[in-house]
Amino acid sequence: MRSRRGVGLLLVLAVLVVSTTAALTMARQAATWRVSRSIDDDASLSRELILGAKPIILLWLTEASSSVIMSPEVHLPATLVSRDAFDTHLGTATVEITAFDQSAMTPWQLAADFDAPVTMPRVDTDVVPGLDLLVDRPDSPVYPQGNASASFTPFGTARVTTPPDTPQGDGPWLGATFATHAIDATNRRRTRRVSWTINVNTAPMWLLEQVLSDTDTNSIDVIRNARANGNSATPPVRSVDFKGTTVSLSARSDRWAIRTDVKLDGVGTSTWQIFVRRGQEWLQEQCLVIAE
Amino acid sequence: MTRRGLTILETLLALALLAGLSAAAVSWTVGLQRSGHALATMTRWESAAQAALDCLHDDLLSFDRIDGAPPPLTIGSGEVSFNARDGGPAAMMYRLSTDGQLFRRRGSDDPRLLVADVAEFSAKPISIDETINAPPYALLVTITSSTTHRSRVIPLDDRGVLP
Numbered sequence: 257m258r259s260r261r262g263v264g265l266l267l268v269l270a271v272l273v274v275s276t277t278a279a280l281t282m283a284r285q286a287a288t289w290r291v292s293r294s295i296d297d298d299a300s301l302s303r304e305l306i307l308g309a310k311p312i313i314l315l316w317l318t319e320a321s322s323s324v325i326m327s328p329e330v331h332l333p334a335t336l337v338s339r340d341a342f343d344t345h346l347g348t349a350t351v352e353i354t355a356f357d358q359s360a361m362t363p364w365q366l367a368a369d370f371d372a373p374v375t376m377p378r379v380d381t382d383v384v385p386g387l388d389l390l391v392d393r394p395d396s397p398v399y400p401q402g403n404a405s406a407s408f409t410p411f412g413t414a415r416v417t418t419p420p421d422t423p424q425g426d427g428p429w430l431g432a433t434f435a436t437h438a439i440d441a442t443n444r445r446r447t448r449r450v451s452w453t454i455n456v457n458t459a460p461m462w463l464l465e466q467v468l469s470d471t472d473t474n475s476i477d478v479i480r481n482a483r484a485n486g487n488s489a490t491p492p493v494r495s496v497d498f499k500g501t502t503v504s505l506s507a508r509s510d511r512w513a514i515r516t517d518v519k520l521d522g523v524g525t526s527t528w529q530i531f532v533r534r535g536q537e538w539l540q541e542q543c544l545v546i547a548e
Numbered sequence: 549m550t551r552r553g554l555t556i557l558e559t560l561l562a563l564a565l566l567a568g569l570s571a572a573a574v575s576w577t578v579g580l581q582r583s584g585h586a587l588a589t590m591t592r593w594e595s596a597a598q599a600a601l602d603c604l605h606d607d608l609l610s611f612d613r614i615d616g617a618p619p620p621l622t623i624g625s626g627e628v629s630f631n632a633r634d635g636g637p638a639a640m641m642y643r644l645s646t647d648g649q650l651f652r653r654r655g656s657d658d659p660r661l662l663v664a665d666v667a668e669f670s671a672k673p674i675s676i677d678e679t680i681n682a683p684p685y686a687l688l689v690t691i692t693s694s695t696t697h698r699s700r701v702i703p704l705d706d707r708g709v710l711p
Contacts, residue, residue, distance in 0.1 A: 263562055267569065274573040278580050285584045292591045296598040300700065303605050307703050380636070384612045389636050527609065540705075541613045544633055545606040 298346055298523035305351055305518045306525050310540075312338050313353060313514050317531055317538045321355065322508040325457045325488055328480045331373075332400060332432045333360030333458045337514070347521040354402040358511035358530070360459035361435035363452050369499045370466055373428045385436035387528060388544050399528055399546050400432035402517045437511055437530045437541055451502035455509040456489045467498050515546070590696055593665060597691040597698040600642075600650060600662035604689060605702050607632045607640050607652075620708035621687075628671045628689075630707070644669040650691065668692040673709045674701065684709050 316337045324335055337353040364385045367376035374396050379389045390398045438452045454467055456479050468476055475492035482489035491505030510533040517526045526546035531538045554562070610633040611618040621630035626644035631637065634654055641653040642662075650666045651659035669691055673684030687709075690699040 267566065270566075270573075271569065274577070278576060281580055281584060285587050289587060289591050292595050296595060299598070299602055303602065303609075306609075307705065310705075383636050386612070386633055386636065388610075388633055391635065539613060540618075542633070543610055543705075545610050 294346070294521070295523060298520045299525070301344060301346055301349070302518040302520045302523055302525040305349055305520070306516055306527055309338075309351055309353055309516045309518075313516070313529070313531070314538055316353075316355070317512060317533075321512060323488075324355075324357070324509075325483055325486060326357075326360075328461050328483045330458075331428070331460060333357040333455075333460065334400065334432065336402075344520065349518065349520040352402045352517045354400075354515045354517075356400060356432055356513040356515065357455055357458040357509045358435040358438050358513055359453050359455040359506065359509035360463070361433055361438065362463060363438035363450075364434045364436050365439055365450070366452075366499075366501060367434055369501070370463070372433050373462070374430060374433050376430070376434050384542070386542055386544055387431045387436060390430055391547070397429045398431050399515065399526075400429035402515050402526075431513070431528070435511070435513075437513075437532060451495075451504060453504040453506050453510070455506055456491050457483060457507055458509060467496060467503050468492070471496060590693075593663065593693055594696060594698055596663045597666075597693075600652070600691060601689060601698060601700040601702075603652060603662065604628070604642055605700065607634065608687070608702055608704070608707065610634060611707070612637060618705065618707045620710050621704075622710045623671050623673070626669050628687075642669070663691060665693050666691055667694055673704075 320337075326333060326335065334354055334356045337355050339350070339352045341348055341350045343349075362370045362372050362376075364376070365381070377390060377393050377395060379385075383389070387398050439450050454463070456464065459467075461476070461480060464479060465476055471492060478492065479489040488507050491507060493505060495502050495504045497503075512531050514529045514531060515526065516529070517524065528544045528546055529540055530542040532541045533539075608621070608630065611631065612633060614631075619631035621628060627641065628643075629639065629641040632640045634640070638655045642650065643653065643659070644650050644666055648664065648666045649661055650663040650669050652662050653659040670689070672688045672690075674686045674688055675682040675684045684704055686704055687702045688699065689702060690697055
């Protein structure tokens with residue numbers, strides 16, 4: 257009787273071992289498949305969310321961009337446009353949009369004329385400028401980080417962007433120092449006299465000081481005080497000549513670089529878009545996918 | 549209460565039962581391994597196809613506006629080509645070879661293999677209303693293998709499609 261029970265137990269044990277192994281194998285395969293699918297779906301959705309951010313960007317450019325005033329202490333001409341977190345069927349997605357004023361940077365083509373905090377690498381001048389031309393260079397970080405600690409500039413209300421509490425990343429970034437689209441592409445080779453516009457309300461003071469070095473020294477202080485008090489500074493002159501280039505002074509910008517970061521369940525997608533105002537319309541002149 | 553061993557018949561029956569169970573278990577395990585291998589292969593293929601669609605999506609997203617509009621794309625049989633940006637302006641081509649391999653070619657660089665074992669690679673422009681000749685607003689891209697497929701609707705964002 258005991259030996260028959262033993263045989264039965266052995267059989268049960270064998271069946272148990274085989275079925276458990278099989279079940280574990282199946283579970284592992286299913287989990288692998290599900291994780292793979294999940295990562296793929298996250299990547300797809302994050303790209304769709306990037307495209308979904310465009311109406312928000314256009315609204316901000318139309319309604320709020322002309323009233324941005326940055327503290328004279330800012331190192332980055334950046335302001336936070338929007339930061340949202342919402343639930344999707346794949347988890348919580350965060351979308352962060354940061355605007356960088358192209359009219360508050362040194363024009364890419366004229367980099368050699370300025371004493372900037374970072375040196376502009378040599379690049380091919382025959383092509384339309386873009387930060388993607390610099391990404392393989394290890395010397396300096398290229399794309400400025402979405403400025404997580406910059407003050408939020410709500411639509412049409414508060415206008416002052418204060419300096420970040422803590423510096424983000426490893427700046428100074430090439431993309432926050434040199435404007436790829438400050439000068440129209442047709443003039444990119446500087447084969448003739450070019451002109452560009454600087455925004456006195458957003459440009460870092462070191463840049464304004466160099467551009468306005470031949471004007472009344474008081475004009476810099478007037479701009480600094482106005483910005484420090486959250487008021488719009490009035491350009492002291494319409495334009496100045498700087499090393500053979502005509503620089504127009506303005507209180508607003510018609511050229512913005514927009515960084516959009518989407519994160520979904522650990523998967524991130526980021527873009528760098530250049531918007532230029534043509535008449536009443538804001539057009540996307542360039543879009544680059546940030547591969548970092 | 550006398551203790552008795554197994555009869556020959558009982559022993560043979562137990563052995564036959566055990567052999568049957570073992571054979572079933574082996575067959576089941578082999579089947580499971582095969583289906584697991586097939587699933588793993590399919591998962592790898594789907595991931596590669598998905599990565600190819602992501603790559604195409606990113607390339608279509610990257611552009612310089614030239615003459616007032618983003619550069620248009622050209623769609624051929626098993627082929628999509630357009631101008632984009634990737635380390636500078638570059639002509640991009642996604643092409644399915646005759647031996648079922650989907651390649652991405654950037655400018656004059658060597659083609660890069662994205663997915664193997666592709667039965668079909670198609671890109672179909674989608675319009676809101678094709679009857680009024682409305683310009684396409686998106687591209688339905690499908691990569692198909694012998695057992696599965698992956699599709700993606702990629703917004704064209706003002707990129708036109710050349711006839």
